[in-house]
Amino acid sequence: MQRIYTTEVAAHVGEHVRVAGWLHALRRLGGINFLVLRDARGIVQAVLDTPEALAALEGLLPETVLSVSGAAVAEPQAPGGVEIHGPTFEILSPVRDALPFPLNKPEVKATLPIFLDHAVIGHRHPARRSVMRLQAGAMAGFRATLAGLGFTEIQTPKLVGSATEGGANVFTVDYFGRPAYLAQSPQFYKQIMVGVFERVFEVGPVFRAEPHDTVRHINEYVSMDVEMGFIRDHRDVMAVLTQVVRGILGHLEAHYAPELAAVNAVLPAAPETFPAIYFPEAQELIHRLHGEDCRGEPDLAPQHERWLGEWARQEYGSDFLFVTGYPMAKRPFYTHPNPADPAYSNSFDLLFRGTELVTGGQRLHLYQAYLDSAAARGYTDLAPFETYFETFKYGMPPHGGFAIGLERFIMQLLGLDNVRLATLFPRDINRLAP
Amino acid sequence: MQRIYTTEVAAHVGEHVRVAGWLHALRRLGGINFLVLRDARGIVQAVLDTPEALAALEGLLPETVLSVSGAAVAEPQAPGGVEIHGPTFEILSPVRDALPFPLNKPEVKATLPIFLDHAVIGHRHPARRSVMRLQAGAMAGFRATLAGLGFTEIQTPKLVGSATEGGANVFTVDYFGRPAYLAQSPQFYKQIMVGVFERVFEVGPVFRAEPHDTVRHINEYVSMDVEMGFIRDHRDVMAVLTQVVRGILGHLEAHYAPELAAVNAVLPAAPETFPAIYFPEAQELIHRLHGEDCRGEPDLAPQHERWLGEWARQEYGSDFLFVTGYPMAKRPFYTHPNPADPAYSNSFDLLFRGTELVTGGQRLHLYQAYLDSAAARGYTDLAPFETYFETFKYGMPPHGGFAIGLERFIMQLLGLDNVRLATLFPRDINRLAP
Numbered sequence: 001m002q003r004i005y006t007t008e009v010a011a012h013v014g015e016h017v018r019v020a021g022w023l024h025a026l027r028r029l030g031g032i033n034f035l036v037l038r039d040a041r042g043i044v045q046a047v048l049d050t051p052e053a054l055a056a057l058e059g060l061l062p063e064t065v066l067s068v069s070g071a072a073v074a075e076p077q078a079p080g081g082v083e084i085h086g087p088t089f090e091i092l093s094p095v096r097d098a099l100p101f102p103l104n105k106p107e108v109k110a111t112l113p114i115f116l117d118h119a120v121i122g123h124r125h126p127a128r129r130s131v132m133r134l135q136a137g138a139m140a141g142f143r144a145t146l147a148g149l150g151f152t153e154i155q156t157p158k159l160v161g162s163a164t165e166g167g168a169n170v171f172t173v174d175y176f177g178r179p180a181y182l183a184q185s186p187q188f189y190k191q192i193m194v195g196v197f198e199r200v201f202e203v204g205p206v207f208r209a210e211p212h213d214t215v216r217h218i219n220e221y222v223s224m225d226v227e228m229g230f231i232r233d234h235r236d237v238m239a240v241l242t243q244v245v246r247g248i249l250g251h252l253e254a255h256y257a258p259e260l261a262a263v264n265a266v267l268p269a270a271p272e273t274f275p276a277i278y279f280p281e282a283q284e285l286i287h288r289l290h291g292e293d294c295r296g297e298p299d300l301a302p303q304h305e306r307w308l309g310e311w312a313r314q315e316y317g318s319d320f321l322f323v324t325g326y327p328m329a330k331r332p333f334y335t336h337p338n339p340a341d342p343a344y345s346n347s348f349d350l351l352f353r354g355t356e357l358v359t360g361g362q363r364l365h366l367y368q369a370y371l372d373s374a375a376a377r378g379y380t381d382l383a384p385f386e387t388y389f390e391t392f393k394y395g396m397p398p399h400g401g402f403a404i405g406l407e408r409f410i411m412q413l414l415g416l417d418n419v420r421l422a423t424l425f426p427r428d429i430n431r432l433a434p
Numbered sequence: 435m436q437r438i439y440t441t442e443v444a445a446h447v448g449e450h451v452r453v454a455g456w457l458h459a460l461r462r463l464g465g466i467n468f469l470v471l472r473d474a475r476g477i478v479q480a481v482l483d484t485p486e487a488l489a490a491l492e493g494l495l496p497e498t499v500l501s502v503s504g505a506a507v508a509e510p511q512a513p514g515g516v517e518i519h520g521p522t523f524e525i526l527s528p529v530r531d532a533l534p535f536p537l538n539k540p541e542v543k544a545t546l547p548i549f550l551d552h553a554v555i556g557h558r559h560p561a562r563r564s565v566m567r568l569q570a571g572a573m574a575g576f577r578a579t580l581a582g583l584g585f586t587e588i589q590t591p592k593l594v595g596s597a598t599e600g601g602a603n604v605f606t607v608d609y610f611g612r613p614a615y616l617a618q619s620p621q622f623y624k625q626i627m628v629g630v631f632e633r634v635f636e637v638g639p640v641f642r643a644e645p646h647d648t649v650r651h652i653n654e655y656v657s658m659d660v661e662m663g664f665i666r667d668h669r670d671v672m673a674v675l676t677q678v679v680r681g682i683l684g685h686l687e688a689h690y691a692p693e694l695a696a697v698n699a700v701l702p703a704a705p706e707t708f709p710a711i712y713f714p715e716a717q718e719l720i721h722r723l724h725g726e727d728c729r730g731e732p733d734l735a736p737q738h739e740r741w742l743g744e745w746a747r748q749e750y751g752s753d754f755l756f757v758t759g760y761p762m763a764k765r766p767f768y769t770h771p772n773p774a775d776p777a778y779s780n781s782f783d784l785l786f787r788g789t790e791l792v793t794g795g796q797r798l799h800l801y802q803a804y805l806d807s808a809a810a811r812g813y814t815d816l817a818p819f820e821t822y823f824e825t826f827k828y829g830m831p832p833h834g835g836f837a838i839g840l841e842r843f844i845m846q847l848l849g850l851d852n853v854r855l856a857t858l859f860p861r862d863i864n865r866l867a868p
Binding site for chain 1: 437454456457473474497498499526527528529530531533552554555557558563566567569570573574577581584586587588589590591592593594595596605606607608609610614616623626627629630631632633637638639641643645653654656664799800801821822824825826827828829830831832840858859861863866867868
């Protein structure tokens, strides 16, 4: 008999059905014994209405894998409005050990380190599982939006021959006896591929050897990268980013309602156009509204970002706010300056509820501009940049892009208090397993 | 004025249009001068019908980035049946250097090492670009098929704490002063996630420190991985693999006709069900048809696979053939034996035109079976397997899966003679750049 998912049982009331999954719980309610079976989609309960049924489950531990057959009967009190009567069982995989922490409580009752040590099991918890499902949904929404806008997917190498970005924070690999490095971002490669496909995206791992142990840092994460050519300036990139964010949220809303409900998530206010404020004007605004004079400083402090987030919410009803024109001094060497105000850049941060969510901008596109910028930053050895710079020797259009850190995006969207809770198997300075 | 793609010009005959892209060629045909402009989608020609137009392009080198405006005029002789008359130009990025090899000949005229050294430019060649577009299409077809079958996408860590698969062929990373390793496959993680989502897939990089310099080996490649639970045995996995292969081919046929034409590819014969032959029967067949007695040998030689491929083509009209039941001795320790014939396994190879394309099978799912298999293989230190084995302690359903190497798949599908030609920026024992 064909197995159906627990969530499909309600559509088969009056029929004999077979479900399969994990023994989530054995419960006694009002003198009646129930088995709760969990599969990838949900749960269903079976009434242990005969001594045989009760005996068959005697001593079974949670997470035993079972096949359950019986009659699907409508029952408004039951989860999903349906339950299985007269069940018979087949045990597919027995369990002999007690779980490190229960999976059948509304919340995971374990400290973060204990949870992470046992994440191979812990992700089975319906709330935890939902977070990882939403991660999958965010990736699908990201790709679907970009495919609709004519972007081509690329897969660029993670083993690179030189450490060109970000200096010291790079992992070294023993590559047949010589050093190689793990890519800190696909930045150079995605720019190179603008010369081929004009519009490209990549979803893949990046590696940062930052020795920080904070709630926002992990050393390997999934970067959702975009780069596009023939732009006017960074505003065209911001328009695509706005569509991507709205595309992801729309995809989650349309296809992941049960998962959003399971983690009590309320999707943010994302108007058709996100408000934007120019960096020096943001500093003026902070001075005016909060009396704090940060004018002339090269960056915004977290509190400044929070104030700006509140302002965007009040003024525009938006959980999102672009801050544009960060000072050139604070941006990477490939950043395009604002032609009208060259101490500032054609770059942006997208703040979400007052915290940075995405960074992006227009890049330099002329070969000479790269040589000048490298010289201005004091880069004396250009050999590591040779193939990257070759791209610009042979004609590159004005272009720009952005990168979204998948785990941080999910963390912020769901209001989680640690990025590790939005990561399948996080790596940090103290953790390489599971 | 809004820029349109070169491939859209034909739909605007009679209008003034603007295109933008790279100076692909300047040509003189029958006394008339033409500019050929290339963008991400195709090419269009502009007639240099005035002395001003000719003068504007004087001395421009190939790959100069240009914006071209003019009248779209139907011209059956022209590429795409249309050309631009009375063009005016804006130069967006000048070029001062001659290309390492021309990009406007029907084929790339460069040796493989020269091509790879300059791949940042070389991928702009329309035939080369098409291969990478087909790679993107294969990924999209893979994901779309699996999403339709209820699979959830996962992203598993590439930095791992222990080298558990494949022994010596693993890259070591300096992870804050202690050793970490680059994942050789997501095998363990995708099995673990069957316990959460039942059906999972991943598209991501894998790393193999194999010191082989052959046309089929690269040291970093993209693996398209699938794993699924609640299977009867490996035949359910084969059925999904068949749908995935047909899904990819269908996606390419529907959406990538220009790219397939650009590389002269003929899509293979992929019947609804792929024929399958049991390993010892394949050896009998080879003996009977070709007089070569390989019966009792633990593996098939390349010539044996070619003969089997020919047989499948003649007998079933299929370019695909499953060989099932490879001897247990040749398969990894997590492989499920054939219960009726335990020296053979519930695993398979999918041959494409007589060459192995995909490997997969049913895995062990009982905790005790893992302990027994590890002991039988003489694994004395089980510590590296601790979290992997924990999964099986807590109930896992019968499951199995497969992995498709993206670059080899494209190489074989297109009949390329080196996997490096199906790889964006290949890494091998001698190459870490670009």
